[in-house]
Amino acid sequence: MHFEAEFKLLLLSQHLIIYILTDEEERLEYTINQIVNKESNSSIYSWDFIDGYQNNPNYINKAKRSPIEALEFIETLVYETPKIFILKDFHVFMNDISIIRKIKNIKKILQKTNSHIIISAPTTQISPLLNDIITIIYFPLPNIKEIEVELKRLFTLMSIDISVDTTKLASAYKGFSIEKIRRSVAKLLSFRRSTEEIINNILEEKKELVKQTDILDFYSNNHNLKDIGGLINLKQWLIKRSNSFSKQAKNYGLPYPKGILLIGIQGTGKSLSAKVISQEWRIPLLRLDIGKIFAGLVGESEERMRKMIKISEESAPCILWIDEIDKAFSRSNNNADSGTTDRVLSSFLTWLSEKETKVFIVATANNVLSLPSEILRKGRFDEIFFLDLPNYEERLKIFQIHLMKVRPLTWKKYDISYLGKLTNGFSGAEIRQSIIEAMHNAFYEKREFNTEDIVQVTNEFIPLSFTDQASISKLQDWAKSGKVRFASRTVIE
Missing domain, CATH: 3.40.50.300 (P-loop containing nucleotide triphosphate hydrolases)
Incomplete structure (x- = not known):
């Protein structure tokens, strides 16, 4: 209301x-x-x-x-x-x-x-x-319309003849108080700058503002969908919803998307996906360290959750990235803290089910089997995706992505096809680490690294799928039961 x-x-x-x-x-x-x-x-x-x-x-x-x-x-x-x-x-x-x-x-x-x-x-x-x-x-912070009125008033008062788009400027200032907007405008508009330069400066100010809350972090990144190898189903789902927060989508009658839960094995791209959504949809990314919600004083954890929700909604439209949600809301924690975890979880789930603001949740979890069933219930998230270990085609793409970053002109000389076959059972993060390790070895010997250097590293590398085989197999079997959607297309190797 x-x-x-x-x-x-x-x-x-x-x-x-x-x-x-x-x-x-x-x-x-x-x-x-x-x-x-x-x-x-x-x-x-x-x-x-x-x-x-x-x-x-x-x-x-x-x-x-x-x-x-x-x-x-x-x-x-x-x-x-x-x-x-x-x-x-x-x-x-x-x-x-x-x-x-x-x-x-x-x-x-x-x-x-x-x-x-x-x-x-x-x-x-x-x-x-x-x-x-x-x-x-x-008492909510000013909305975009109020901010735009204030900006026009300030421009007139300061006799500034400026060509910047006030609508874009007002959107960037969402989450600021009127007083902070006044101070920021006086500072940023004292020099002639383009709209893009001014908005970038506002985002830097917003980053500091969010950081002061000691609950959320403002993430700026330059990752895009091309940085993800595979995960075709997830990518297509995100592309179809890239304009879901637009005025056209609202006029069409579409409700705002709530969010997604990304479940999977460590190093398969869950955190990278959260960053990519922010860049692809061109809206800010806020990261919640869920551990900071829980405080020692009675009632303080619930207050911090309310504060987090308030900041997120005042910063909307935004992506709220909750990393490793399973560590905070594990079933084993619920009876060990006099009900604090239950109350905080209840508050979060109620908001998730009822929110009508432009806050898109991206929650990640490694151990879905420890999550309370309430989180997995239909309607909490728009979709739950499972990120499995990359298949052969995805491993080829992951090698290509990382080699193009470090050797943009000569990446084709590496035998990616052979490396892809050799790294069955490796996660995307482990593939990247094998390339970095090979580069360290060659750099120490003062020469360029090659395919053989990567092969040598991978032969000595023990992936998580081997050291924690039982847990990963259990997770994969759970995913195959049909309770979630696979982020990748199934490919038989």
């Missing part, structure tokens, strides 16, 4: 104390003023710890440095008309027993007078004693 509609609904349905999560105090206060002035005749009072009450000449500086007095002030007012009290950063005082008691007492007055308290805070910090009387909502 849009913030304005949600906020008006809460006011009308007697939600008397509303806790709004935001870092944008100024924009929130402006938005509330706009809504109230349009919808009702309520008076608005704004308070902060340093300056006390503002925006009413009769009460300037009232309750400075006194949160308890700020609440007492609400009790003393004459309520001829409904009133709205915006208390900034009030969350830091809400574990004090006197504040808790005073808020409970004030609730009765608010009820009689159809008035409301709005608490503006950047984080959730509420005493359990107040959970029943406080409603928490998020």
